[in-house]
Amino acid sequence: MIAFEKASFGYDGHPVLEDVSLTLEAGGFYFLTGPSGSGKTTFLKLCSLALLPRGGRVAFFGEDATLLDRDRIALMRRRMGMVHQDCQFIDHLSVRRNIALPLEIAGRRTPAADKDIEDLMGWVALGHRADAYPPELSGGERQRAALARAVMLSPDLLIADEPTGNVDREMGERILSLLIELNRLGRTVLIATHDLELIRTAKREVSARVLRLADGQVRLAGHEL
Numbered sequence: 642m643i644a645f646e647k648a649s650f651g652y653d654g655h656p657v658l659e660d661v662s663l664t665l666e667a668g669g670f671y672f673l674t675g676p677s678g679s680g681k682t683t684f685l686k687l688c689s690l691a692l693l694p695r696g697g698r699v700a701f702f703g704e705d706a707t708l709l710d711r712d713r714i715a716l717m718r719r720r721m722g723m724v725h726q727d728c729q730f731i732d733h734l735s736v737r738r739n740i741a742l743p744l745e746i747a748g749r750r751t752p753a754a755d756k757d758i759e760d761l762m763g764w765v766a767l768g769h770r771a772d773a774y775p776p777e778l779s780g781g782e783r784q785r786a787a788l789a790r791a792v793m794l795s796p797d798l799l800i801a802d803e804p805t806g807n808v809d810r811e812m813g814e815r816i817l818s819l820l821i822e823l824n825r826l827g828r829t830v831l832i833a834t835h836d837l838e839l840i841r842t843a844k845r846e847v848s849a850r851v852l853r854l855a856d857g858q859v860r861l862a863g864h865e866l
């Protein structure tokens with residue numbers, strides 16, 4: 642699905658990722674771990690086409706990212722759902738509107754789609770908070786709303802940056818079970834996390850692969866977790 646070939650990226654001349662080569666297979670469940678500041682968010686941004694490599698190649702479904710025009714990038718990005726670390730809601734819009742926003746932007750908010758929006762809010766157990774505003778949500782509710790918004794367009798790839806970073810263990814496991822459910826429906830899932838316990842829990846249920854980022858390199862970890 643996504644192939645890195647000697648891909649590099651840095652900010653203002655400071656390298657973050659250097660000559661990274663790896664493939665994310667369609668249908669896989671991946672965790673990305675690594676020290677704070679090692680470049681996990683940067684790697685996720687390259688996987689979601691929010692950034693392009695400065696050297697080497699990142700190919701999406703066989704197409705080199707740097708050769709895609711703006712329209713093609715926009716189309717490609719609709720195949721990906723992103724849960725950002727800080728969720729990134731529009732605070733003056735209700736939770737329902739925030740979750741529906743990808744549909745509106747894609748020009749697909751039809752009366753028929755309203756049922757999908759309600760179903761999605763039920764899936765993340767937020768039906769009763771649909772008319773609330775993002776600042777009124779708890780940490781776990783925010784993460785679940787962000788997850789619902791990320792899957793609104795049925796993406797092939799779901800990317801989540803520390804989706805359980807600000808919630809307790811029980812809520813973390815609920816969010817994880819939603820991500821596992823998506824993977825069982827055939828979606829590829831990529832999660833950046835510091836939470837090794839979460840990875841152990843996931844590995845009891847899915848065959849998750851762990852990518853470790855350190856010193857600019859991303860490597861598939863062994864079975865030590």
Ligand SMILES: Nc1ncnc2c1ncn2[C@@H]1O[C@H](COP(=O)(O)OP(=O)(O)OP(=O)(O)O)[C@@H](O)[C@H]1O
Binds near residue numbers: 653678
């Ligand atoms: N927009 C930016 N401009 C300049 N430097 C940046 C920018 N974004 C990130 N960096 C730097 O790049 C490095 C990697 O950052 P990144 O956010 O990818 O790491 P991370 O592993 O996700 O960190 P954390 O676990 O703390 O969230 C850090 O040194 C960071 O300060």
